[in-house]
Amino acid sequence: MEGVAPDTPRARRTPGAGHAPRARRTVVVVAFDGVQLLDVTGPVEVFTTANRHGGDYDVRVVSPTGESVTTSSGLVIGAGEPPLRLPRRRSTLLVAGRQDWRTAVADTGLVSLVARMAGQAERVASVCAGAFLLAEAGVLDGRRAATHWELATQLATAYPRVRVEDNPVFARDGHVLTSAGVTAGIDLSLALVEEDWGAETARGVARQLVVFMARPGGQAQFSARLAPRQPQHPAVRRVMDHVTEDPAATHTLTALASAAGLSGRHLERLFRTEVGTTPGRYVESVRVEAARTLLEAGGGTVEEVAQQAGFGSSESLRRVFQRVLGIAPTQYRARFHSTAAP
Structure with missing residues (x-):
């Protein structure tokens, strides 16, 4: 090749099962x-x-x-x-x-x-x-x-x-x-x-x-903190700040709607329009990022991380991590806590 020298002719091994020999x-x-x-x-x-x-x-x-x-x-x-x-x-x-x-x-x-x-x-x-x-x-x-x-x-x-x-x-x-x-x-x-x-x-x-x-896993393991679209409605901004300040608090739709001074249905409609997701998904994403930060810092057990991030239990944390990031919390910590060999 130009820029990289091609290999010289040699005896070739047989391609994998089901693959007949093919031309260059x-x-x-x-x-x-x-x-x-x-x-x-x-x-x-x-x-x-x-x-x-x-x-x-x-x-x-x-x-x-x-x-x-x-x-x-x-x-x-x-x-x-x-x-x-x-x-x-x-x-x-x-x-x-x-x-x-x-x-x-x-x-x-x-x-x-x-x-x-x-x-x-x-x-x-x-x-x-x-x-x-x-x-x-x-x-x-x-x-x-x-x-x-x-x-x-x-x-x-x-x-x-x-x-x-x-x-x-x-x-x-x-x-x-x-x-x-x-x-x-x-x-x-x-x-x-x-x-x-x-x-x-x-x-x-x-x-x-x-x-x-x-x-x-996929790229979600490596991406930066979630940055949703910035909402214009003050009630939506207030709810997002409320969740970010304390991910482990009770953030049911009813609780969030009460904090916003809106009905649950109205809040959901505003979130979909202005943020591109539901209030529940936003809460989950903030909790995932909180758990990632705690795991990367290396402090506490996975159960403690789950409690601090608002998941309630390590099993709930594991299920969400597998669905969102394609990896278990323990594996995530091992991969991102340090560059030192285990």
Whole structure:
């Protein structure tokens, strides 16, 4: 590949069960000035490592001009000219992203290149903010898509024809795949390796790179504190402040309506209109964030955390964490309390 040397010919292992030997697959990664380094190198490392575990990829890093690109971290990546035409079968176009996505989508030459190559490739994928380039090129119209949780609202606002999902590590809609932030490009690439060459090859790559074969949970585990739409109605603001000040207090609809000086039905209608959720869901979200803060601080037992956050019992806390975050409270604490090895 241009920018990354291809593996030399070697004896290949048999693909996973149910996967007959297949011809070499082409992966073209689109890079450009300001691109996030790991958006490019993460997937490239997965696909080239797969070549040592039974896969057979021709991996190329290309730029719109065919010249090297300077990444967001200041490192330079060697890149080549985009191929005039991708093979329709056994080809994957992967579009990296840049945090300043507006600059990327304003580059008409880059967008045209993405649109042209996306129309040729068998599969199309993006990493992180690369979803904005796919959206600008019209590839995501009417499709489900993921991006970094911080950018999900911006993607949905800028491209209303895209069905944006803010929690998946990666999403697939037909032949188009989009991943969440940065390292999620590794998860997406591993899934493609498994699809192409079987689970055994993908497991070999995951072990080699010391990453999850399938990451547990979604982006909600990593996102910042919930920031709902700011309401205009003073009664709704008063209720939200009341809940945030003491998540463990009794916050039934009746109690909240009394605090707001409204009927329960009127309060629910105002919440849906101004906050985009129900009072009950808002209370739950505040309690989840309170529990996360307590677990990350490391103080107290899970039962004590549940009481302090307003869940009443560790079992209630566990059920909500599994539903909202896809992880148990004990696992959350182990993962986010410290970077020290257990």
